[in-house]
Amino acid sequence: MYDFLETNSMYVVLFIVLIIWIGIFAYLKSMDKQIKNLENKE
Amino acid sequence: MNNIFKYSVFVIISLVIITGIVLPIPNIPALGDKARVLYFHVPMSWISVVAFVMSLWYAVRYLKTKEITYDIKSFSAAQLGFLFCVLATATGSLWAKFNWGSFWNWDPRQTSIFILLLIYGAYFALRSAIDAEEQRARLSSVYAIIAGITMPFFIFIMPRLVETLHPDPIINNSGKINMDTTMLIIFLTSLLGFTLLFLWVMNLKVRLELLKYRKSLKQA
Amino acid sequence: MKNFLRNVRIIFLKDVRSELRTRYVINSLLMFVLVTISIIRFAIGDEKIEDEILTGLLWISIFFSASGGLARTFVKEEEKETSSALKLSASPTEIFVGKLFFNLVLTFILNFLILILFILITEYNIKNPLLFISVLSLGNIGLVAASTIIAAIISKANSKGTLYPVLSFPVLLPLLLTVINATKLASAGINSAEIMGEIRILVSYTVVVITVSVMLFPFVWED
Numbered sequence A: 001m002y003d004f005l006e007t008n009s010m011y012v013v014l015f016i017v018l019i020i021w022i023g024i025f026a027y028l029k030s031m032d033k034q035i036k037n038l039e040n041k042e
Numbered sequence B: 001m002n003n004i005f006k007y008s009v010f011v012i013i014s015l016v017i018i019t020g021i022v023l024p025i026p027n028i029p030a031l032g033d034k035a036r037v038l039y040f041h042v043p044m045s046w047i048s049v050v051a052f053v054m055s056l057w058y059a060v061r062y063l064k065t066k067e068i069t070y071d072i073k074s075f076s077a078a079q080l081g082f083l084f085c086v087l088a089t090a091t092g093s094l095w096a097k098f099n100w101g102s103f104w105n106w107d108p109r110q111t112s113i114f115i116l117l118l119i120y121g122a123y124f125a126l127r128s129a130i131d132a133e134e135q136r137a138r139l140s141s142v143y144a145i146i147a148g149i150t151m152p153f154f155i156f157i158m159p160r161l162v163e164t165l166h167p168d169p170i171i172n173n174s175g176k177i178n179m180d181t182t183m184l185i186i187f188l189t190s191l192l193g194f195t196l197l198f199l200w201v202m203n204l205k206v207r208l209e210l211l212k213y214r215k216s217l218k219q220a
Numbered sequence C: 001m002k003n004f005l006r007n008v009r010i011i012f013l014k015d016v017r018s019e020l021r022t023r024y025v026i027n028s029l030l031m032f033v034l035v036t037i038s039i040i041r042f043a044i045g046d047e048k049i050e051d052e053i054l055t056g057l058l059w060i061s062i063f064f065s066a067s068g069g070l071a072r073t074f075v076k077e078e079e080k081e082t083s084s085a086l087k088l089s090a091s092p093t094e095i096f097v098g099k100l101f102f103n104l105v106l107t108f109i110l111n112f113l114i115l116i117l118f119i120l121i122t123e124y125n126i127k128n129p130l131l132f133i134s135v136l137s138l139g140n141i142g143l144v145a146a147s148t149i150i151a152a153i154i155s156k157a158n159s160k161g162t163l164y165p166v167l168s169f170p171v172l173l174p175l176l177l178t179v180i181n182a183t184k185l186a187s188a189g190i191n192s193a194e195i196m197g198e199i200r201i202l203v204s205y206t207v208v209v210i211t212v213s214v215m216l217f218p219f220v221w222e223d
Helices: A002-007 A009-041 B003-022 B032-065 B068-099 B108-128 B133-150 B153-161 B181-219 C002-022 C024-044 C051-070 C072-079 C083-089 C092-121 C129-154 C160-187 C192-221
Strands: none
Touching: A002 A009, A009 B003, A009 B181, B003 B032, B003 B181, B032 B068, B032 B108, B032 B133, B032 B181, B068 B108, B068 B133, B068 B181, B108 B133, B108 C160, B133 C129, B133 C160, B133 C192, B153 C160, B153 C192, C002 C024, C002 C092, C024 C051, C024 C092, C051 C072, C051 C092, C051 C129, C051 C160, C072 C083, C072 C092, C072 C129, C092 C129, C092 C192, C129 C160, C129 C192, C160 C192
């Protein structure tokens, strides 16, 4: 695995970008939930 | 906005990221691997224009109906459009550094996005300078419309001033689609994915602003 | 229609009269123009400047002196609290058109002065004067058209002075880019057929902006 990533560094970038995207998505998802809670409370 | 929508946004953009970075692309002279920026940079500028048009549309609706919700939508679209506009400018100028040799060289495309940034900036400056809610909504709507109708003139003016160096692989001078099929599919998927993402974030922003507005009404 | 023209004339004359009484805008703008042009003169020194750069400098002086004068049109009504009286006496469209004409006259006088001073102190060589003057006038009309509605918007806002250039610049940019290019070509002695495209853009810009301004002004003016 390590050797593979060492020779194909493009995949390292891919994983980094995917992790960022997953983070952003999770954040948006939780924000959606919080807003829904607030709307229900009103 | 149900969960299926959200997860499909996730899947589409993840697919774009994976295929965009991993799949080989045909050799384009002077661009090479940098051509992959197309999948991520172009959707940003596309969304900043879409958001501007949306903001304009809601501004017109507001002036017609005087419903404050339209103003909230217009403002939210403008704010998100500004965010995407900054992203488009940043990614574009980073790419330009390595392709044209400088971060900023007043290429017509750079000038147009700069003007869009200026309009967004002026719009927010105007909004922050007016206290009364109803007046703020009215005047900023008028300004958005005035700024919106002068934008199309750039389409006629820009080509007269300088030749652009910006690559135009989607539609070339003869008006034909001139792109590798795989690239075109990934690019269109990316446009779709980011547009859906924008609609989702826009939905969140509008709901948040509406909550804020109702809260301020309760306190008053 | 006859009534409309009469009211427009009254608004216009009222602004002229109040301006002649105080001479606030005229005096301060004259000084502004003199100062700007002297700064340009001192900055140039004994150098020989190319005509293209001089055209740019000319438009910088026109833009900023115009923004000093045009921004005041509606602000002064708010400051002197005469706007409600104005609201009662005429319809929004009449007020807007009256103010537009006043601004037009003001900018024409101002730009005439700037141009004369400019030719006197720099060696500005205009090779096709007739075309130059007509392009300059077209540019002026467009400038006034866009500035008047922006002046109306900022008169209701808090930080009036600083807001004006911020709001007007992006709106005026298509006009400025075209007119600077056209005057540059005219001063280089091109004939009118070659800048027909620029002239068409100037005219259509002015028509579009005035039409939309007249449509939107009632929303700005109401309270």
